[in-house]
Amino acid sequence: xxxxxxxxxxxxPLIKLLASLGFILIVVSFGRYSxxxxxxxxxxxxxxxxxxxxxxxxxxxxxxLALPFCLLAGISNLVxxxxxxxxxxxxxxxxxxxxxxxxxxxxxxxxxTVLLLVATTPIHVISEAMQRLKIPSLMIxxxxxxxxxLGTLLEEASAxxxxxxxxxxxxxxxxxxHMGSFVGQLLLRSFDRAERIYQAMKLRGYPxxxxxxxxxxxxxxxxxxxxxxxxxxxxxxxxxxTGAVNIIERLLP
Amino acid sequence: MITxxxxxxxxxxxxxxxxxxxxxxxxxxxxALVGPNGAGKSTLLLALVGVLLPQQxxxxxxxxxxxxxxxxxxxxxxxxxxxxxxDQLFMPMIYDDLAFGPxxxxxxxxxxxALVEDTLERLQISHLKKRSSLKLSGGEKRMAAIGTxxxxxxxxxxxxxxxxxxDPKARRNLIGLLGRxxxxxxxxxxxxxxxxxxxxxxxxxxxxxxxxxxxxxxLFFDEGLMEACQLEALKRR
Numbered sequence: 001x002x003x004x005x006x007x008x009x010x011x012x013p014l015i016k017l018l019a020s021l022g023f024i025l026i027v028v029s030f031g032r033y034s035x036x037x038x039x040x041x042x043x044x045x046x047x048x049x050x051x052x053x054x055x056x057x058x059x060x061x062x063x064x065l066a067l068p069f070c071l072l073a074g075i076s077n078l079v080x081x082x083x084x085x086x087x088x089x090x091x092x093x094x095x096x097x098x099x100x101x102x103x104x105x106x107x108x109x110x111x112x113t114v115l116l117l118v119a120t121t122p123i124h125v126i127s128e129a130m131q132r133l134k135i136p137s138l139m140i141x142x143x144x145x146x147x148x149x150l151g152t153l154l155e156e157a158s159a160x161x162x163x164x165x166x167x168x169x170x171x172x173x174x175x176x177x178h179m180g181s182f183v184g185q186l187l188l189r190s191f192d193r194a195e196r197i198y199q200a201m202k203l204r205g206y207p208x209x210x211x212x213x214x215x216x217x218x219x220x221x222x223x224x225x226x227x228x229x230x231x232x233x234x235x236x237x238x239x240x241x242t243g244a245v246n247i248i249e250r251l252l253p
Numbered sequence: 254m255i256t257x258x259x260x261x262x263x264x265x266x267x268x269x270x271x272x273x274x275x276x277x278x279x280x281x282x283x284x285a286l287v288g289p290n291g292a293g294k295s296t297l298l299l300a301l302v303g304v305l306l307p308q309q310x311x312x313x314x315x316x317x318x319x320x321x322x323x324x325x326x327x328x329x330x331x332x333x334x335x336x337x338x339x340d341q342l343f344m345p346m347i348y349d350d351l352a353f354g355p356x357x358x359x360x361x362x363x364x365x366x367a368l369v370e371d372t373l374e375r376l377q378i379s380h381l382k383k384r385s386s387l388k389l390s391g392g393e394k395r396m397a398a399i400g401t402x403x404x405x406x407x408x409x410x411x412x413x414x415x416x417x418x419x420d421p422k423a424r425r426n427l428i429g430l431l432g433r434x435x436x437x438x439x440x441x442x443x444x445x446x447x448x449x450x451x452x453x454x455x456x457x458x459x460x461x462x463x464x465x466x467x468x469x470x471x472l473f474f475d476e477g478l479m480e481a482c483q484l485e486a487l488k489r490r
Contacts (some may be wrong), residue, residue, distance in 0.1 A: 122349065124356055148343050155339075166305030185308070196340040199304055203333050204405065205325075 008052035008120045013129040015222040019229040020117045026233045027109045033085065038106070040236040045112045052120045066111045067104070071147045074103040123147055129217050141207060149194050156190050206209055254280055255409060258265065260310035262300050272461045273310070278429065278437055278454065280315075283470040285448035286441040286468060288458035289483040294441035295336070297458070298411045301332045301439065311478075322327070322440075329358070332402030336413040338394035342386035347397050353380060355403040368404045376400050376430065392423025399447070400432065408436045416444040446471050446488050455484050 008016075014221030023044060030038050049056060117126065123144065130140045160182065164174055174182050255278040262271040271293045278284045286294045289484060294374065299305045301312060303324045312319040314330050332354075335341045343468040344350040349370040360368070376396045386394060404412055415431070416424050424447070431438065431451040442448050448469055455469045459482040465472055472478065479486035 052376070116400070123345070124349070124353075152343070174360055193340065196335065197343050199299075199333055200333075200341045200343065201353070203328050204354035204401065207329065207357075208352075 004053065006052045006248050008048055011224040011225055012218050013125045014214065015032050015120050015218060016121055017129045017133065019226050022230045023113050023233055024110045026237050027106055030102070030106065032102055033095060035098055035102045035105060037240045038102065039240070041109055041233065043236070044233060045116060046110065048116050051232065052116065053137055054116060058114055059112060059119070060114055063111045064107055066107055070078060070104050070107040072087050074100045077103070137207070148197065149190070152193050152197060153186070153190050156193060157186055160186055160189070254278065254438070256313045258311050260300060260307045260312060262296055262305050262307050270461055271300070274458070274463055274465055276456050276463065277308060278439065280437055281435065281455055283431070283438040283440065283452040283482070285371055285446065285452035285455040286444065286458060287448060287455060287484065292458040293461040294458055295413055298333060298413050298439065298441055301411055302331050305329050331409045331411060332405055334398050334410065334412040334415060336342035336404055336417060337389065338418070339386070341398040341401055342394060345385060347381045347384055347386060350397060351400050351404045354401060357406065372400045372404045375403070390423070391418040392420065394428070395423065395427060397420060402429060403434070407436065409439070410434065411439045413441050414443065415440060416442060416447050426466035449487065450475055457484070459483065
């Protein structure tokens with residue numbers, strides 16, 4: 001996907017990286033109950049997805065992988081934050097639910113932004129852009145390793161799950177009593193595998209300290225993209241559409 | 254020229270993997286490293302590329318000693334193909350895997366592209382360029398793994414069990430390819446037929462020591478020697 005020829009793929013990688021980072025910063029700057037004011041923020045990712053011809057279904061599916069982590073992080077909000085945020089007839093919606101949904105929405109938007117960046121820019125080009133931004137090399141290494149080892153972890157997990165499923169009685173996922181040893185074995189196996197992959201990388205010159213000598217210049221089209229993404233996002237950040245929602249609510253019978 | 258002189262390697266848990274191993278390989282020659290499981294073949298390959306450094310003895314590649322300070326240059330000179338191609342292919346596409354080494358060497362994208370295209374063509378796997386390694390057959394993965402090393406144009410190539418995971422046809426293709434690669438090669442293998450066809454010199458390792466060295470024709474048909482080294486001698490046809 002990262003090597004297609006679309007207007008988004010052709011943009012300067014540094015600009016794409018800056019736009020993504022800026023967009024994520026604006027998303028996380030929303031308040032904990034700002035679910036409704038955040039809705040217009042879907043505009044930029046949707047337009048970029050369409051222009052880059054990235055399949056919506058695939059991207060949303062991959063995004064869903066991040067949801068369990070957000071659920072774990074935000075589940076306590078439902079229990080601890082019990083104030084009333086909104087009453088719809090006899091139904092009252094708690095502030096906890098609001099903050100929980102806001103957290104999920106923020107996570108979804110951030111993950112989609114990163115996935116769009118990765119889907120439209122080869123990984124080594126993103127690393128180079130990070131180097132140019134003077135991001136510490138440790139952070140760049142962490143980014144590259146996470147990208148590579150995530151696949152390794154999933155590969156090992158699916159191989160183990162298949163071997164388990166073929167020999168288990170019910171053949172319906174991993175039984176809870178085996179989960180501990182399964183996860184332990186998965187980590188040990190992935191650690192070994194990751195070690196061998198790291199050796200293979202080192203033997204082929206990793207980490208390289210130099211940048212590509214064929215770095216291209218930032219064009220006016222790139223600047224326009226950055227201004228449009230960050231400008232529209234800042235406008236949406238400043239604009240609180242809650243008032244508009246209230247007006248619509250009042251107009252409804 | 255590769256010179257291995259009295260090399261002893263032990264692992265951090267004090268297991269002695271290689272003891273006083275010595276041999277030389279002249280430029281352009283192919284050496285087969287054979288021996289039973291646990292004989293130290295893979296350890297020796299890792300020592301050749303400096304992943305493991307010997308506690309005693311020296312390894313030199315074209316006059317340069319393998320040591321901590323010479324590792325970047327050693328790794329430019331010696332390319333290693335791992336036993337499991339899945340360890341070697343870690344990028345999203347085969348093109349990126351082949352380009353990984355040249356990019357780290359600081360080549361321009363045009364040069365990287367030329368090197369990758371040329372290697373893909375030599376290996377007759379141009380059609381795999383945009384494919385993910387996860388979707389390839391064992392033979393295709395092996396070819397791509399060798400390609401990742403060839404794009405860096407090393408003077409020595411070491412291969413760990415290159416015929417493992419291959420069906421007869423892919424194995425035959427591999428033997429043909431090994432014959433076409435002009436660089437000095439060290440091949441660790443259990444596949445004596447492959448070693449007989451692709452190598453002009455052999456070293457038999459047993460329990461971390463050199464049990465015998467010579468031409469594959471001399472060694473592989475010697476039933477007494479092969480049995481003593483827990484190997485199965487080839488039968489003359």
